[in-house]
Amino acid sequence: MIAVVIGGGTMGAGIAHLLLAGGHDVTLAEAGADRAEAAHGAVLRSLTKAAERGKLAATPDELLARLTVVPDLAAAPSDAELVVEAVPENADLKRRVLTQAASVCPQAVLASNTSSLSISALAEGLPGDRLVGMHFFNPVPVQELVELVHHAGVDPDVVARVRAWAEALGKTVIEVRDSPGFAxxxxxxxxxxxxxxxxxxxxxxxxxxxxxxxxxxxxxxxxxxxxxxxxxxxxxxxxxxxxxxxxxxxxxxxxxxxxxxxxxxxxxxxxxxxxx
Structure with missing residues (x-):
């Protein structure tokens, strides 16, 4: 799978780590060169710690060979299958980056890592049929749970695909109807x-x-x-x-x-x- 992660903070770096360890090609998008460099370093540190604990099947360098970090979401691959948004918990910011992602990656499933914001509200103005909540937990590579949040307008096939991807990454999935704070x-x-x-x-x-x-x-x-x-x-x-x-x-x-x-x-x- 070709995946895009938007935001290289604690959660975004952890999600990128998880996807790389799962065998996927990952583009990590940040805002500007300095933040992109910092995001690359965060993924490297996360992978290195996992390797020291014997939790990686490949070396950090081998996994990083499938990571591309870009300073602008516009440079993300157009054939991405999954986009995971992991920017700060601000509805306007999330809607803005998801709108851009929908344009840059026209076939991708769009997933928000929000822990509390309404997925239905984020879907306004977006192709809402391909938007879900995909709530990971910190630290992402270690925590077993993914909370899959669906809303009335989502395509059921999208929900099934996200569940399958998360389970293939070794996660246990719970499905929750879109409501404040989810479960x-x-x-x-x-x-x-x-x-x-x-x-x-x-x-x-x-x-x-x-x-x-x-x-x-x-x-x-x-x-x-x-x-x-x-x-x-x-x-x-x-x-x-x-x-x-x-x-x-x-x-x-x-x-x-x-x-x-x-x-x-x-x-x-x-x-x-x-x-x-």
């Missing part, structure tokens, strides 16, 4: 916001809240450490979106806003609810 973000944010409220109220320490969920409920990682991993700014944006769509039960606590205002965004800045 995973809606539940994950609900628990995450309550954990932050508990910390804010002094119910328990961050470590004890997380340990309680790990040992009491079998979570591999507690909700506060997970928020650090996802990014406090990302979790805040999703919570604000869900609060607007579903009501005040998703309203973000003041503690989360304060940390984001201070630049304490989690692992990516070295400080969140934990020190990294």
């Amino acid at each position: 995973t973000s809606r539940l994950g944010v609900a628990v995450g916001m309550e954990a932050i409220r508990m910390l804010e109220e002094g119910v328990a320490s961050a470590d004890d809240i997380d340990t309680g969920m790990r040992l009491g409920y079998g979570w591999p990682m507690g909700p506060l450490k997970l928020t650090d991993l996802v990014g406090l700014d990302v979790r805040l944006a999703i919570a604000e979106h869900l609060a607007a769509e579903l009501g005040p039960r998703f309203a973000p606590p003041a503690l989360l806003r304060d940390k984001v205002d201070r630049g304490e965004l989690g692992r990516k800045t070295g400080q969140g609810f934990f020190t990294w």
Whole structure:
């Protein structure tokens, strides 16, 4: 398969890694030469770490031979079969890059990696019959789940093709009807916001809240450490979106806003609810 990934941040680089390891040719599109170079480096680091853990069937150099990084989406291959958008969680930005992708890659299935935005809304003005949500989880090469989000206008054959591609990459797929937060973000944010409220109220320490969920409920990682991993700014944006769509039960606590205002965004800045 010829695949295009738009956006070379944490998620985009991970998706590119996954597709390369699955035997596909990948074009990774970024905005500008500097960001394209950084994206190439991110994929290389991800592949190198996997190789060190014995998780790759080929060497990083062999896989990178099938990666092309371009500084403009316009340079993506016109015969691409799959385009995965992994730009920041902004509806206007996502719609803009998907619109361009639909033109540059006229036969490709269009997939958005959004974790909460409406796929139906993103489909407006697009060939919506070939647009789905393809929600990966961080770190993409490791996490088993892909959330496949479908809307009323999508071609069922497109949904079946995306499921088959994801399963061939070793993922377990759940199908979810397009709704605010889908299944995973809606539940994950609900628990995450309550954990932050508990910390804010002094119910328990961050470590004890997380340990309680790990040992009491079998979570591999507690909700506060997970928020650090996802990014406090990302979790805040999703919570604000869900609060607007579903009501005040998703309203973000003041503690989360304060940390984001201070630049304490989690692992990516070295400080969140934990020190990294």
